[in-house]
Amino acid sequence: MAAIIPITMPKFGLAMTEGKVASWARPEGAAIDVGDEIADIETTKITNAYESPVKGLLRRHVAAEQEDLPVGALIAVVADAEVPDGEIDAFVARFQSEFSATHDTEAAEAPPEPAMIEAGGRRLRYLETGAAQDGRPIVLVHGFGGDLNNWMFNQPALAERHRVVALDLPGHGGSLKEVGSGDIASLSGALLDFLDAMHIPRAHLVGHSLGAAVALRTALDKPTHVASLTLIAPAGLGEEIDTGFTTDFIAASRRRQFQPVLEKLFADRSLVSRDMAEDLLRTRRLDGAQAALAAVGEANFGGGRQRLVLRERLDELQGIPMQVIWGAGDAIIPASQAEGLPDFVRVSVLAGAGHMPQMEKAAEVNRLILELAQG
Amino acid sequence: MSRKSYRQAINEALRQEMRRDPTVVVIGEDVAGGAGAPGEEDAWGGVLGVTKGLVGEFGRERVLDTPLSESAYIGAAAGAAATGLRPVAELMFVDFLGVCFDQIFNQAAKFRYMFGGGARTPLVIRAMYGAGFRAASQHSQCLYPIFTHIPGLKVVLPSSAYEAKGLLIQAIRDDDPVIFLENKVQYDEEEEVPDETYTIPFGEANLTREGRDLTIVAFGRMVGIANAAADRLLRQGISCTVLDPRTTSPLDVATILECVEETGRLVIVDEASPRCNMATDVSALVAQEAFGALKAPIRMVCPPHVPVPFAPNLEDLYVPNADRIEAAVRAVMGYKRAGSKVGERA
Numbered sequence: 057m058a059a060i061i062p063i064t065m066p067k068f069g070l071a072m073t074e075g076k077v078a079s080w081a082r083p084e085g086a087a088i089d090v091g092d093e094i095a096d097i098e099t100t101k102i103t104n105a106y107e108s109p110v111k112g113l114l115r116r117h118v119a120a121e122q123e124d125l126p127v128g129a130l131i132a133v134v135a136d137a138e139v140p141d142g143e144i145d146a147f148v149a150r151f152q153s154e155f156s157a158t159h160d161t162e163a164a165e166a167p168p169e170p171a172m173i174e175a176g177g178r179r180l181r182y183l184e185t186g187a188a189q190d191g192r193p194i195v196l197v198h199g200f201g202g203d204l205n206n207w208m209f210n211q212p213a214l215a216e217r218h219r220v221v222a223l224d225l226p227g228h229g230g231s232l233k234e235v236g237s238g239d240i241a242s243l244s245g246a247l248l249d250f251l252d253a254m255h256i257p258r259a260h261l262v263g264h265s266l267g268a269a270v271a272l273r274t275a276l277d278k279p280t281h282v283a284s285l286t287l288i289a290p291a292g293l294g295e296e297i298d299t300g301f302t303t304d305f306i307a308a309s310r311r312r313q314f315q316p317v318l319e320k321l322f323a324d325r326s327l328v329s330r331d332m333a334e335d336l337l338r339t340r341r342l343d344g345a346q347a348a349l350a351a352v353g354e355a356n357f358g359g360g361r362q363r364l365v366l367r368e369r370l371d372e373l374q375g376i377p378m379q380v381i382w383g384a385g386d387a388i389i390p391a392s393q394a395e396g397l398p399d400f401v402r403v404s405v406l407a408g409a410g411h412m413p414q415m416e417k418a419a420e421v422n423r424l425i426l427e428l429a430q431g
Numbered sequence: 432m433s434r435k436s437y438r439q440a441i442n443e444a445l446r447q448e449m450r451r452d453p454t455v456v457v458i459g460e461d462v463a464g465g466a467g468a469p470g471e472e473d474a475w476g477g478v479l480g481v482t483k484g485l486v487g488e489f490g491r492e493r494v495l496d497t498p499l500s501e502s503a504y505i506g507a508a509a510g511a512a513a514t515g516l517r518p519v520a521e522l523m524f525v526d527f528l529g530v531c532f533d534q535i536f537n538q539a540a541k542f543r544y545m546f547g548g549g550a551r552t553p554l555v556i557r558a559m560y561g562a563g564f565r566a567a568s569q570h571s572q573c574l575y576p577i578f579t580h581i582p583g584l585k586v587v588l589p590s591s592a593y594e595a596k597g598l599l600i601q602a603i604r605d606d607d608p609v610i611f612l613e614n615k616v617q618y619d620e621e622e623e624v625p626d627e628t629y630t631i632p633f634g635e636a637n638l639t640r641e642g643r644d645l646t647i648v649a650f651g652r653m654v655g656i657a658n659a660a661a662d663r664l665l666r667q668g669i670s671c672t673v674l675d676p677r678t679t680s681p682l683d684v685a686t687i688l689e690c691v692e693e694t695g696r697l698v699i700v701d702e703a704s705p706r707c708n709m710a711t712d713v714s715a716l717v718a719q720e721a722f723g724a725l726k727a728p729i730r731m732v733c734p735p736h737v738p739v740p741f742a743p744n745l746e747d748l749y750v751p752n753a754d755r756i757e758a759a760v761r762a763v764m765g766y767k768r769a770g771s772k773v774g775e776r777a
Contacts, residue, residue, distance in 0.1 A: 232627075309632075310635065311638065312638075330640075330641070338593075338625070338629075341597060341629040341630060341631060342625060342627045342628070342629045343627060343628045343629060343630070
């Protein structure tokens with residue numbers, strides 16, 4: 057029995073409504089495997105490689121390069137070699153007519169909007185999706201200088217199976233006030249207050265970079281609150297960090313200054329779009345943003361190294377399912393810090409990713425998070 | 432973050448700064464409106480509604496309607512600024528600057544300098560400028576080159592709603608006299624504007640897009656029109672940088688020169704009347720500082736040297752548009768040395 061599999065325009069992040077195939081990475085007729093990059097998808101926010109969700113033969117490029125298409129539109133067809141072209145033509149025609157019929161009637165559902173919550177005397181911004189799902193919530197904690205949008209390629213996918221909550225740490229995003237001392241201990245306190253205010257007694261904590269050190273510290277202080285711990289390119293496992301990067305990141309105030317700094321975060325520099333730099337710049341202009349960022353930077357990385365190292369305490373977490381995910385090409389915190397961790401910690405070092413594997417290798421990271429949450 | 436119009440962004444900047452700082456006051460003709468007459472107290476909220484709602488929240492001690500005398504109330508605002516308030520005075524149409532200009536250029540602009548730093552003048556003067564509104568010659572001028580010419584004044588030309596809110600908050604917090612110019616045709620243009628307060632520094636140009644072939648410097652409303660022309664040109668294989676200086680004083684000369692060094696070609700789009708406008712100013716600076724980088728003469732896209740017409744068809748010929756910008760870019764791209772004609776006047 058021959059199966060024809062549609063490949064559709066993916067949704068990167070909750071607000072994306074349309075995108076385009078910037079370029080095809082694999083030609084018609086290519087044999088592709090799950091995870092193979094088959095195209096670069098460009099949106100106004102970012103250009104990202106699209107990894108094939110299926111294994112098979114890439115029979116047809118349906119989308120032309122640079123053609124704007126809505127999320128969910130057909131962009132390619134995978135089918136076995138025996139399937140005649142005529143059948144593929146018919147499949148394409150049927151899919152597209154059904155798509156335009158349903159696409160118009162569904163209209164664009166308003167994407168979930170971030171909200172504010174009072175927690176421990178601070179006002180924090182967060183984004184909740186998948187609220188209807190059962191099971192323990194996944195809580196996403198971004199890193200230094202970031203915000204809940206760092207999880208744009210992860211939150212929608214994870215929300216298919218779990219309630220997912222991403223917060224802005226104090227001093228970041230929409231949580232600009234009350235940064236306090238800004239160090240890992242105080243950020244961890246804010247995270248616990250947030251979980252309390254959200255009525256989340258126990259969660260799968262996923263942290264990135266500084267946010268991973270915060271998640272780690274939270275697990276050490278309150279292990280009963282943590283169902284599992286995923287640390288992505290984590291701070292807190294060694295002193296070494298490229299503080300030249302953090303210094304330049306704090307100092308950048310023009311878009312042309314931002315761009316080379318941001319490029320250091322990724323293995324594939326072309327992922328850094330003008331829009332990405334512009335968004336960061338606009339966040340930086342908000343009253344208090346610059347001072348808050350500088351305070352957090354000084355509290356955690358002042359003196360050219362990571363101030364808080366928690367590596368020796370990992371053994372205390374033996375009962376908690378735990379994993380570390382690192383990009384092999386991480387230029388900010390070296391992936392060598394993933395070596396020599398206790399045996400109970402699962403370690404995945406991803407080739408072709410820099411300091412933001414949750415963006416560059418989103419499908420793989422999502423899979424690893426869900427696996428740990430299941431297991 | 433939400434979609435706001437240019438008008439709403441300006442209103443929000445005023446409102447949020449007035450909440451933050453009790454010394455910020457708004458003064459002008461009909462900025463509230465309805466004074467002394469029965470009926471709605473906030474009758475006008477400004478002739479195009481920009482200051483609507485402020486008198487309701489802050490009262491008539493902080494939102495002052497004035498008699499029809501620019502020299503009186505602009506002078507009062509200058510004096511109030513030098514003695515502890517942070518007034519945001521509205522010159523309803525920039526065309527009225529003639530009747531109060533001494534208060535601006537000889538008084539407010541010079542207090543700090545002439546009093547040896549003993550006075551500071553944190554005055555903002557907001558005014559509407561620009562043609563296309565069918566308001567005729569005395570209500571459609573730009574005149575920002577005249578302010579730019581005066582040392583001691585800062586001059587701001589926000590090109591969009593996001594820019595307007597950040598630049599106006601910056602202006603209110605600035606301790607020097609700032610002329611803040613709003614293009615009346617843009618009041619209903621919307622874009623995403625943060626709900627929080629934020630500032631955009633003066634003297635820092637914004638590159639709305641970057642290209643290889645040519646730099647377009649555009650002012651105020653012309654930035655959006657230049658972007659539209661650049662879109663068209665890109666489809667024909669010509670990629671342009673579009674530079675919005677944001678402030679004509681201070682002017683981000685460094686970024687302008689950097690872009691000219693990169694592309695080698697310059698077109699300047701300026702709605703202000705062509706003699707001694709910003710296009711002439713930037714052209715001279717570039718010719719002096721980056722002559723060696725230029726692959727072609729600089730081209731200015733400006734109105735003709737005439738009063739703004741009242742007849743709609745003539746007014747439409749007056750204001751620079753995307754077609755004329757496109758033609759100017761092509762002419763510059765097609766320039767060949769020695770023996771070639773430069774072509775029609777833009």
